[in-house]
Amino acid sequence: MSTSSPDLDCLTCGACCRTGHDGRILVPAEDLSRWKRLGRHDLVAQVQPGHFGEVGFATRDGGACVHLGVPGQQNACAIYEIRGTTCREFERGSWQCLEFRRDPSLVRGAAGG
Numbered sequence: 001m002s003t004s005s006p007d008l009d010c011l012t013c014g015a016c017c018r019t020g021h022d023g024r025i026l027v028p029a030e031d032l033s034r035w036k037r038l039g040r041h042d043l044v045a046q047v048q049p050g051h052f053g054e055v056g057f058a059t060r061d062g063g064a065c066v067h068l069g070v071p072g073q074q075n076a077c078a079i080y081e082i083r084g085t086t087c088r089e090f091e092r093g094s095w096q097c098l099e100f101r102r103d104p105s106l107v108r109g110a111a112g113g
Helices: 029-037 041-045 083-087 095-102
Strands: 047-049 056-057 066-072 073-077
Touching: 029 041, 041 047
Parallel strands: none
Antiparallel strands: 047 056, 066 073
């Protein structure tokens, strides 16, 4: 069960996109195929070994997804319109969302927090 609330604004958080360096944000093979069909070979190249024999989004030194942040919005997704299945299916307010939000090292507020 999820909670949809204005205080759970993804653009003021981004914690789910800062999950560490270990390929935790999985990219299923279907996403890789879709991006290839779209001509987005750059996205296919920006993956790393992930869990369960799959690949995951590459991360920056601080553990954030390489696609996190656009000019003026540090928590916006640069590939939002064609983001991966894992990201599309992630529910705002789900228990996973709330768990990520409990970790202050993952939450980055709009004011730079």
